[in-house]
Amino acid sequence: MENVLGLRCIHCGKELPAKTGIFTCPTCGSKDGILDVEYDYKRINRLNTRKQVENSKDFSIFRYHAFLPIQPDTPRPHLRVGWSPLYKPVGLEKSMGMSSLYIKDDGQNPTSSLKDRASVIAVIKAIEEKATTIACSSTGNAASSLAGNAASVGIRTFIFVPSRAPQGKIAQLLIFGANVISVQGSYEDAFHLSAQAIERWGWYNRNAAVNPYLVEGKKTVALEIAEQLQWEVPDWVVLSVGDGCTIAGVGKGFQDLYRAGWIDRLPKLAGVQSEGCCPLVEAFLKDQPWVPSEENTIADSIAVGVPRNPEKALRAVRESNGTMIAVSDEEILAAMGFLGKTSGIFGEPAGVTGIAGLKHLLAQGTIKPSDKVVAIVTGNGLKDVKNAIAAAGKPMRVEPSLTVLIEELKKRGIE
Amino acid sequence: MENVLGLRCIHCGKELPAKTGIFTCPTCGSKDGILDVEYDYKRINRLNTRKQVENSKDFSIFRYHAFLPIQPDTPRPHLRVGWSPLYKPVGLEKSMGMSSLYIKDDGQNPTSSLKDRASVIAVIKAIEEKATTIACSSTGNAASSLAGNAASVGIRTFIFVPSRAPQGKIAQLLIFGANVISVQGSYEDAFHLSAQAIERWGWYNRNAAVNPYLVEGKKTVALEIAEQLQWEVPDWVVLSVGDGCTIAGVGKGFQDLYRAGWIDRLPKLAGVQSEGCCPLVEAFLKDQPWVPSEENTIADSIAVGVPRNPEKALRAVRESNGTMIAVSDEEILAAMGFLGKTSGIFGEPAGVTGIAGLKHLLAQGTIKPSDKVVAIVTGNGLKDVKNAIAAAGKPMRVEPSLTVLIEELKKRGIE
Numbered sequence: 001m002e003n004v005l006g007l008r009c010i011h012c013g014k015e016l017p018a019k020t021g022i023f024t025c026p027t028c029g030s031k032d033g034i035l036d037v038e039y040d041y042k043r044i045n046r047l048n049t050r051k052q053v054e055n056s057k058d059f060s061i062f063r064y065h066a067f068l069p070i071q072p073d074t075p076r077p078h079l080r081v082g083w084s085p086l087y088k089p090v091g092l093e094k095s096m097g098m099s100s101l102y103i104k105d106d107g108q109n110p111t112s113s114l115k116d117r118a119s120v121i122a123v124i125k126a127i128e129e130k131a132t133t134i135a136c137s138s139t140g141n142a143a144s145s146l147a148g149n150a151a152s153v154g155i156r157t158f159i160f161v162p163s164r165a166p167q168g169k170i171a172q173l174l175i176f177g178a179n180v181i182s183v184q185g186s187y188e189d190a191f192h193l194s195a196q197a198i199e200r201w202g203w204y205n206r207n208a209a210v211n212p213y214l215v216e217g218k219k220t221v222a223l224e225i226a227e228q229l230q231w232e233v234p235d236w237v238v239l240s241v242g243d244g245c246t247i248a249g250v251g252k253g254f255q256d257l258y259r260a261g262w263i264d265r266l267p268k269l270a271g272v273q274s275e276g277c278c279p280l281v282e283a284f285l286k287d288q289p290w291v292p293s294e295e296n297t298i299a300d301s302i303a304v305g306v307p308r309n310p311e312k313a314l315r316a317v318r319e320s321n322g323t324m325i326a327v328s329d330e331e332i333l334a335a336m337g338f339l340g341k342t343s344g345i346f347g348e349p350a351g352v353t354g355i356a357g358l359k360h361l362l363a364q365g366t367i368k369p370s371d372k373v374v375a376i377v378t379g380n381g382l383k384d385v386k387n388a389i390a391a392a393g394k395p396m397r398v399e400p401s402l403t404v405l406i407e408e409l410k411k412r413g414i415e
Numbered sequence: 416m417e418n419v420l421g422l423r424c425i426h427c428g429k430e431l432p433a434k435t436g437i438f439t440c441p442t443c444g445s446k447d448g449i450l451d452v453e454y455d456y457k458r459i460n461r462l463n464t465r466k467q468v469e470n471s472k473d474f475s476i477f478r479y480h481a482f483l484p485i486q487p488d489t490p491r492p493h494l495r496v497g498w499s500p501l502y503k504p505v506g507l508e509k510s511m512g513m514s515s516l517y518i519k520d521d522g523q524n525p526t527s528s529l530k531d532r533a534s535v536i537a538v539i540k541a542i543e544e545k546a547t548t549i550a551c552s553s554t555g556n557a558a559s560s561l562a563g564n565a566a567s568v569g570i571r572t573f574i575f576v577p578s579r580a581p582q583g584k585i586a587q588l589l590i591f592g593a594n595v596i597s598v599q600g601s602y603e604d605a606f607h608l609s610a611q612a613i614e615r616w617g618w619y620n621r622n623a624a625v626n627p628y629l630v631e632g633k634k635t636v637a638l639e640i641a642e643q644l645q646w647e648v649p650d651w652v653v654l655s656v657g658d659g660c661t662i663a664g665v666g667k668g669f670q671d672l673y674r675a676g677w678i679d680r681l682p683k684l685a686g687v688q689s690e691g692c693c694p695l696v697e698a699f700l701k702d703q704p705w706v707p708s709e710e711n712t713i714a715d716s717i718a719v720g721v722p723r724n725p726e727k728a729l730r731a732v733r734e735s736n737g738t739m740i741a742v743s744d745e746e747i748l749a750a751m752g753f754l755g756k757t758s759g760i761f762g763e764p765a766g767v768t769g770i771a772g773l774k775h776l777l778a779q780g781t782i783k784p785s786d787k788v789v790a791i792v793t794g795n796g797l798k799d800v801k802n803a804i805a806a807a808g809k810p811m812r813v814e815p816s817l818t819v820l821i822e823e824l825k826k827r828g829i830e
Contacts, residue, residue: 059474079759080500080523087493091569108495108523110759112797152759154506161810168583171800174807177756179829181820182810189815196817341592344494344525344567382527382797385586392589395576395597400604402611405596414594 003043004069007035007212010311018069020129023210034312035212036252037069041260050262053227059083061117061220067256069216070124077152079110081120082220086228086374089343096362100372102234103355104225105345107380111141111148111172113301113351114221114246114378119145121217122206123153131204132156137194139187139242139301140169141379146206147176158203160194162187166300168383186295188306208245209308215249222253225374226263234267235371238361240353240378241271241280241324242302244313250376251316267374269322270367271313272357274299278326280307284314285324298329298387301350301379323366327356333391335359336381346381346388354378418458419484422450422627425726433484435544438625449727450627451667452484456675465677468642474498476532476635482671484631485539492567494525496535497635501643501789504758511777515787517649518770519640520760522795526556526563526587528716528766529636529661529793534560536632537621538568546619547571552609554602554657554716555584556794561621562591573618575609577602581715583798601710603721623660624723630664637668640789641678649682650786653776655768655793656686656695656739657717659728665791666731682789684737685782686728687772689714693741695722699729700739713744713802716765716794738781742771748806750774751796761796761803769793 007016009025011032016022018037025033048066056063061082065072084106093101106114119142126134136146137160150157157178161170162185173180183190191207198205208214226233233254241247247269257263273281276296283290290310295303307313317324332349335356340346347355354375361367381388396412398405409415422431424440426447431437433452440448463481471478476497480487499521508516521529534557541549551561552575565572572593576585577600588595598605606622613620623629641648648669656662662684672678688696691711698705705725710718722728732739747764750771755761762770769790776782796803811827813820824830 077759078502078504080502085495085525087495089493089567091567105525108525110500110520110523111761112527112795148755148759148761150759151756152504152506154757163812167804168797168800170810171796171803171807172761174810175751175755175761175796175803176759177752180810181823182812183815184812185815193813193815193817193820197820200817200821336590337592340563340590341566342569344492344563344565344591346526346563346587346590380527380797381586381590382583382795385582385800388586388590389582392586395585395589395595397578397597397599398608400598400600400608402608402615405608405612406615408596 091342112380113141115145118214136206144172147178218249219253244309248312299349506757527795528556530560533629551621559587562593633664634668659724663727714764
């Protein structure tokens with residue numbers, strides 16, 4: 001890792017070497033002492049120029065290997081993670097009254113969520129540390145992406161999920177052969193039990209906030225957005241926020257590109273939570289320390305009452321001159337519908353929460369209709385069919401007869 | 416379409432122009448008179464060389480535009496269809512005792528199935544014919560892919576699905592704003608009602624066997640396999656068979672490449688159905704005309720008792736010196752599990768039916784362990800979570816306590 005200078009505590013600034021077994025700052029402890037990976041940007045540019053990246057035939061996150069904290073020769077899982085499509089859906093754009101709206105559909109990853117970007121790095125780091133078992137707690141997507149990526153290289157997994165995790169995510173875990181522990185309690189309970197078990201058995205820890213390398217995987221979504229826009233940075237990047245790691249990753253990605261001289265400005269970040277669980281939005285808007293919240297939202301992936309990476313997340317939004325906002329579950333369900341209808345993109349509730357927030361921010365005037373905006377869809381709607389049906393209603397049931405069909409269509413005013 | 420010579424009836428050989436409104440042979444009728452698109456291969460090579468394709472930065476089916484029956488200037492839906500990953504999963508390979516096994520994961524398409532390849536062509540042809548409404552009947556995947564691709568360009572859809580279609584596929588349709596008609600009956604009933612309604616209202620017809628252009632979209636999976644293997648054709652391509660259109664498309668793709676001089680031999684095709692619904696396997700093995708069958712299988716996407724494209728499908732398998740085989744639902748469920756566990760790939764039941772068949776064909780000696788084999792996974796497992804859970808069991812439910820967890824793991828012999 002000649003590109004990596006080391007790790008730095010985001011709390012006290014202490015510098016540590018990027019070495020086996022170092023995950024959090026020993027001075028600040030595992031809760032506050034979250035570490036950042038620091039790079040030698042001159043070295044990055046020597047390893048790989050922007051031009052070389054543009055010509056790379058590797059359409060996965062590894063086209064940005066010079067920005068990743070992994071050894072070049074560590075075996076990689078075969079799943080194709082990253083290089084998800086960036087769409088400019090004109091129907092959606094028009095319906096929102098905008099002129100430059102892009103959707104980054106990260107549901108198009110191997111296990112159908114953005115979390116694959118972090119999990120593939122976790123698996124590579126586990127291989128580098130010669131671990132044979134990886135564990136994590138997750139609201140679902142981190143879990144299924146870890147299980148899938150680990151299965152692809154034959155590493156055992158233990159996954160702790162809260163009892164409310166939707167069936168689609170549970171099904172993925174089981175199919176990938178994970179040891180799935182459904183913790184009868186909240187995400188907080190699942191997180192605690194996983195931490196105890198990881199310590200007890202010495203498993204490799206994929207808990208996103210604790211493991212400093214995972215944000216580095218997540219940041220690749222920002223690198224891709226920049227390249228897919230020919231390095232013309234958008235005014236805003238809008239996305240949902242749970243634990244805080246993903247928005248921290250997006251911020252890190254743009255920062256890295258800026259420091260390496262590949263882009264000439266930074267986008268503002270807009271973080272969106274659900275009203276039923278928005279500790280980070282409240283902390284941001286009130287400019288006060290965050291307080292734990294209930295986890296009362298259909299957007300299960302971002303129902304995180306005790307966020308694990310609050311400091312990195314808030315720092316990323318503030319440094320970008322961005323903003324945060326909360327939306328209702330009804331607005332989230334409505335966003336699933338209007339996104340699907342106008343663009344053919346199907347996001348899970350947390351996946352479209354950013355788009356629901358964008359609507360608000362446009363109405364508020366915070367984001368202008370002429371701004372160049374990228375909204376990230378973080379997970380595929382097939383992961384949570386129950387809520388999709390709640391969002392979109394039911395099919396018309398018809399006996400196999402044309403006469404009956406004509407009647408039914410007439411009743412509904414369809415011609 | 417300077418690359419297209421015209422259409423030819425696969426039954427009587429009659430030649431017809433590739434023009435608006437011509438779908439089936441007027442002499443043979445809409446059931447038997449299925450048409451094939453014929454190309455000028457010299458013209459294709461003038462439009463686009465193999466080298467130019469290799470250097471194309473368009474990572475979608477449109478990198479093969481010279482092989483597609485569409486006008487170059489017709490607007491295209493924005494969804495990124497095709498260029499799905501071709502994996503060489505060593506864990507799976509080892510568990511099957513093989514040395515050269517590839518998986519083409521077509522669940523990694525915008526609406527999570529291979530059918531996107533056909534639907535995007537249907538939408539383009541509908542735009543060329545100035546249609547504002549498209550309709551189809553489908554076991555689910557053709558439907559959701561049509562609904563998604565049509566939504567992306569603002570075209571209205573009417574979708575006829577049999578009552579048994581799984582919830583995931585229904586949810587997709589509704590989210591994409593389709594008019595969904597759940598026909599209380601079999602696929603055959605849904606197909607008939609759609610045909611009547613299409614005639615009654617003059618909608619554009621996306622029924623795969625009837626519309627000659629859809630197989631041309633499906634064939635792109637073969638073009639990609641060839642390119643991803645550096646034009647070194649595999650010995651076998653194995654996949655599931657329902658209506659017969661997909662395997663016909665795979666056959667057509669390799670034939671086109673061969674005739675254009677891009678590959679120097681053809682792979683054998685192995686078509687796999689479920690024992691509960693295998694009219695084409697029986698016709699193939701007995702060398703007799705096919706007879707309608709019950710639709711008694713969990714693999715809903717291939718539960719087609721009255722196949723709509725039997726002739727093209729059987730011809731493709733026979734011309735390739737390939738074979739067909741039926742597997743049980745238990746074998747299909749088992750394939751979901753061992754594929755997921757050893758490779759991190761999650762296929763729906765019909766999606767992994769080819770892999771279940773491959774296991775049989777290896778045991779029979781029809782396919783040798785040293786053969787170079789590509790198995791196509793045709794759809795994502797998230798589309799049918801119920802069967803995934805049936806395949807993989809349930810999670811371990813644990814109270815949030817380390818002591819309880821230790822007990823539970825001990826009980827199960829996990830350390």
